[in-house]
Amino acid sequence: MISDLNANEPTGPLENRWTRHRFDMALVNPANRKKYRVIVVGTGLAGGSAAATLGEMGYRVKSFCFQDSPRRAHSIAAQGGINAAKNYQNDGDSIWRLFYDTIKGGDFRSRESNVYRLAEISVNIIDQAVAQGVPFAREYSGLLANRSFGGAQVSRTFYARGQTGQQLLLGAYQALNRQVAAGTVTLHPRTEMLELIVIDGRARGIVTRNLVDGSIESHTADCVVLCTGGYGNAYYLSTNAKGCNTSAAWRAHRHGALFANPCFTQIHPTCIPQSGTYQSKLTLMSESLRNDGRVWAPLHTDDSEADPATLPHDRRDYFLERRYPAFGNLVPRDIASRAAKEVCDQGHGVGPEVNGRRLGVYLDFSEAIEQMGEARIRERYGNLFEMYERITGESPYTTPMRIYPAIHYAMGGLWVDYNLMTSIDGLFATGECNFSDHGANRLGASALMQGLADGYFVVPYSVGNYLARHEPNSVPGDHAAVNSAVTAVRDRIERLLNAPDPQHPPEYFHRKLGQILWDNCGMTRDPVALREALARIPPLREQFWREVKVTGSGETFNQTLERAGRIADFMELGELMCIDALDRNESCGSHARTDHVTDEGEARRDDENYSYVAAWEFSGDTSSPNLHREQLRFEFVHPSVRSYK
Amino acid sequence: MNLTLHVWRQADSDARGDFETFKISDVSPDMSFLEMLDVLNEGLISEGSEPVAFDHDCREGICGACSLVINGVPHGPQKATTTCQLYMREFDDGQAVWIEPWRVGAFPVVRDLVVDRSAFDRILQAGGYVSVRTGAAPDGNTLPVPKDVADRAFTSATCIGCGACAAACPSSSASLFVAAKISHLGLLPQGQVERNSRVRMMLAQMDGEGFGHCSNHAECQSACPKEIDIGRIARMNRDLYRSFVRRT
Numbered sequence: 001m002i003s004d005l006n007a008n009e010p011t012g013p014l015e016n017r018w019t020r021h022r023f024d025m026a027l028v029n030p031a032n033r034k035k036y037r038v039i040v041v042g043t044g045l046a047g048g049s050a051a052a053t054l055g056e057m058g059y060r061v062k063s064f065c066f067q068d069s070p071r072r073a074h075s076i077a078a079q080g081g082i083n084a085a086k087n088y089q090n091d092g093d094s095i096w097r098l099f100y101d102t103i104k105g106g107d108f109r110s111r112e113s114n115v116y117r118l119a120e121i122s123v124n125i126i127d128q129a130v131a132q133g134v135p136f137a138r139e140y141s142g143l144l145a146n147r148s149f150g151g152a153q154v155s156r157t158f159y160a161r162g163q164t165g166q167q168l169l170l171g172a173y174q175a176l177n178r179q180v181a182a183g184t185v186t187l188h189p190r191t192e193m194l195e196l197i198v199i200d201g202r203a204r205g206i207v208t209r210n211l212v213d214g215s216i217e218s219h220t221a222d223c224v225v226l227c228t229g230g231y232g233n234a235y236y237l238s239t240n241a242k243g244c245n246t247s248a249a250w251r252a253h254r255h256g257a258l259f260a261n262p263c264f265t266q267i268h269p270t271c272i273p274q275s276g277t278y279q280s281k282l283t284l285m286s287e288s289l290r291n292d293g294r295v296w297a298p299l300h301t302d303d304s305e306a307d308p309a310t311l312p313h314d315r316r317d318y319f320l321e322r323r324y325p326a327f328g329n330l331v332p333r334d335i336a337s338r339a340a341k342e343v344c345d346q347g348h349g350v351g352p353e354v355n356g357r358r359l360g361v362y363l364d365f366s367e368a369i370e371q372m373g374e375a376r377i378r379e380r381y382g383n384l385f386e387m388y389e390r391i392t393g394e395s396p397y398t399t400p401m402r403i404y405p406a407i408h409y410a411m412g413g414l415w416v417d418y419n420l421m422t423s424i425d426g427l428f429a430t431g432e433c434n435f436s437d438h439g440a441n442r443l444g445a446s447a448l449m450q451g452l453a454d455g456y457f458v459v460p461y462s463v464g465n466y467l468a469r470h471e472p473n474s475v476p477g478d479h480a481a482v483n484s485a486v487t488a489v490r491d492r493i494e495r496l497l498n499a500p501d502p503q504h505p506p507e508y509f510h511r512k513l514g515q516i517l518w519d520n521c522g523m524t525r526d527p528v529a530l531r532e533a534l535a536r537i538p539p540l541r542e543q544f545w546r547e548v549k550v551t552g553s554g555e556t557f558n559q560t561l562e563r564a565g566r567i568a569d570f571m572e573l574g575e576l577m578c579i580d581a582l583d584r585n586e587s588c589g590s591h592a593r594t595d596h597v598t599d600e601g602e603a604r605r606d607d608e609n610y611s612y613v614a615a616w617e618f619s620g621d622t623s624s625p626n627l628h629r630e631q632l633r634f635e636f637v638h639p640s641v642r643s644y645k
Numbered sequence: 646m647n648l649t650l651h652v653w654r655q656a657d658s659d660a661r662g663d664f665e666t667f668k669i670s671d672v673s674p675d676m677s678f679l680e681m682l683d684v685l686n687e688g689l690i691s692e693g694s695e696p697v698a699f700d701h702d703c704r705e706g707i708c709g710a711c712s713l714v715i716n717g718v719p720h721g722p723q724k725a726t727t728t729c730q731l732y733m734r735e736f737d738d739g740q741a742v743w744i745e746p747w748r749v750g751a752f753p754v755v756r757d758l759v760v761d762r763s764a765f766d767r768i769l770q771a772g773g774y775v776s777v778r779t780g781a782a783p784d785g786n787t788l789p790v791p792k793d794v795a796d797r798a799f800t801s802a803t804c805i806g807c808g809a810c811a812a813a814c815p816s817s818s819a820s821l822f823v824a825a826k827i828s829h830l831g832l833l834p835q836g837q838v839e840r841n842s843r844v845r846m847m848l849a850q851m852d853g854e855g856f857g858h859c860s861n862h863a864e865c866q867s868a869c870p871k872e873i874d875i876g877r878i879a880r881m882n883r884d885l886y887r888s889f890v891r892r893t
Binding site: 127139387 | 656657673675676677679680683684686687689690691693694695696698700701702703704705706707708709710723725726730731732734755756759761762763765766769770771772773774775776777778779780781782783784785786788789790791792795796798799802803805806829830833835836
């Protein structure tokens with residue numbers, strides 16, 4: 001196999017790599033930093049922390065978000081917690097163990113150097129957040145509390161009740177606000193990036209649409225950092241916020257940024273099942289619930305409507321505990337999800353029938369309540385139980401929760417090197433929008449860790465290293481590349497507003513795309529289904545451009561136009577996801593190919609042929625991208641069969 | 646169920662607004678309020694009309710984007726619930742539902758039900774933070790915080806910045822929003838150094854944005870989807886007076 005991508009990784013002992021790399025990086029003299037301008041797109045954990053830190057270092061930063069305030073970025077919704085190798089619990093945790101768990105959890109499809117750095121930095125993140133006033137849970141001693149979290153046998157997860165993402169994001173937002181007050185960061189809320197400006201191979205700016213008055217503007221800088229989140233909304237129904245989209249990353253991809261491992265999308269096992277066809281999104285229940293809840297389904301298919309509170313134990317199938325006795329209900333997300341899908345596919349599902357199927361299993365707290373008392377459970381999960389009751393009208397204190405897997409997170413994303421720079425010079429990608437740290441499957445409580453590691457502690461250095469090698473200079477506002485990017489944006493808006501045969505609102509097409517992806521490139525994949533999806537997506541995309549109906553104009557606040565533009569990009573990314581899934585002839589992590597399983601029915605990896613990152617290059621034709629490979633080298637861990645039995 | 650909706654329509658901040666009435670049928674009780682509006686909007690787009698603009702994003706009750714006054718109550722009839730977490734089972738068949746934007750001078754209407762809440766960002770920019778540099782933090786366990794103090798700080802920190810407090814207040818005061826941040830940071834040891842300047846600067850900014858003063862009606866705590874109580878406002882006022890006589 002030819003590996004044609006250079007990740008610019010340092011070499012030598014793993015534990016020295018990041019320290020050495022930081023020494024090797026060039027620095028910008030503090031007095032010169034104000035001469036450089038940096039654009040940061042997105043204000044979630046990765047973007048908020050990056051913009052705040054870069055501003056604090058003295059660069060002139062412009063920060064963009066499509067929401068009305070930076071505080072509303074979707075990191076806010078993360079519930080469970082954030083991992084850090086502090087070993088405060090004295091249970092044998094260490095940077096090495098967090099590194100190893102993350103590599104193994106990712107099914108040996110991530111880069112050792114990146115993951116080790118992540119584990120190393122994890123401890124600094126907690127210190128930083130505590131100093132900002134993030135109110136983490138504490139013991140009666142006043143010291144920080146921890147809990148264990150899916151896939152880990154040590155307690156290394158720091159949390160703030162079920163709202164850890166909110167509290168960490170508010171910490172980053174406060175740091176950002178401090179820089180706004182100091183004049184180093186300018187905020188541009190309700191402003192959406194619609195195009196990347198590339199001049200002589202370097203990312204030099206973005207074109208945006210002001211979502212309030214529709215004005216199209218160009219912004220130029222010395223480099224651009226994308227922190228624009230994941231693409232789970234390609235599936236239409238996901239746990240992502242309604243506004244989450246891939247447009248910024250996809251515009252970069254069309255300019256030459258490689259898109260890595262797009263088929264690695266994570267299904268979260270504990271979401272509230274769909275209740276009807278009008279459903280607009282799915283709600284996640286933190287997987288911390290699996291610490292105390294037991295997952296089961298009726299053993300007999302004719303018990304699907306039986307009262308779960310009184311169904312005798314010998315008629316229940318605690319299928320996770322049965323199949324994975326060592327980890328039980330705490331197996332990683334992909335394994336728990338597939339097991340739930342299998343029991344429902346075999347007719348053991350519970351809850352209301354939607355389109356003729358019952359897609360749900362129980363998550364039962366009755367024993368935990370009996371053992372620990374309702375008060376303890378309320379303290380741990382009170383807000384989650386309330387949320388569940390508001391949505392379903394049922395109380396988990398008396399009736400077992402119903403859960404079913406849903407799309408939750410995208411491990412794939414823009415390809416980046418060790419410096420988090422994409423294949424476009426001067427274009428960085430951090431947080432969920434890059435592919436770098438989670439391999440084929442992300443462990444619980446690792447997304448917050450990665451977003452903040454990238455934003456506070458990695459990209460501020462690597463941006464400096466990049467800028468130190470370039471003279472600060474400005475791009476003339478009427479530069480040909482700026483003009484052509486602005487024209488491209490205007491043309492695209494005109495096309496969306498003036499489809500030749502307008503028939504359906506944009507969501508009509510999004511639901512269709514989502515159903516294709518969920519059925520054919522979801523929890524399990526096989527070549528027949530993937531080829532079928534690849535045959536159906538291009539005609540759907542053509543139909544979209546011919547028949548999409550967008551009312552109103554481009555010069556006003558127009559949410560239909562915003563959504564249509566995002567869906568248009570999902571139509572292209574969705575195809576790439578299926579191409580990647582078909583090309584990867586193995587099962588690994590979230591990518592479960594039913595034609596690549598062991599005799600016991602578990603995922604079968606093919607390290608000999610697929611131990612690489614698949615990084616796709618836009619060729620001009622969405623249906624035939626060019627594949628580049630980054631061979632993964634495992635010098636410190638030996639890829640083993642991921643067994644949780 | 647079938648409902649009659651009276652929805653505030655306004656083209657932009659300068660335009661004059663008015664209610665428009667829609668009949669909507671086949672509403673499922675298991676639909677969320679915003680899904681009901683989605684169905685209305687898809688119908689409007691299909692017939693070539695402009696849909697009703699409203700802010701929303703996470704639809705999980707945490708981002709704070711959704712902001713509707715429903716039958717005169719910010720976030721609608723259900724206690725401790727954001728608009729996005731409100732389900733149609735809370736309404737009756739045949740009911741009339743009046744839907745308006747936040748009515749606060751400092752939150753100008755952008756379009757229909759969407760308002761501009763950037764005043765809240767500016768208040769927090771005036772001092773709603775701890776001035777710690779990235780990388781300058783000591784080990785997280787060097788500063789123990791008693792559990793009850795940490796829990797109280799957390800409760801104040803759960804504010805989602807939606808603005809329902811100001812929308813519910815007869816004086817359009819943002820006191821509960823400001824007090825929540827003052828309490829969150831003021832309770833923690835990390836927030837002590839800037840405690841005096843924080844309360845003064847944030848309150849001055851609140852005044853400058855055109856919000857009113859607290860008049861003890863307590864409507865804010867009834868409207869708050871996170872149930873932040875007005876005890877925080879008393880604490881904030883105490884902090885303000887304290888700032889005149891104590892240096893830290």
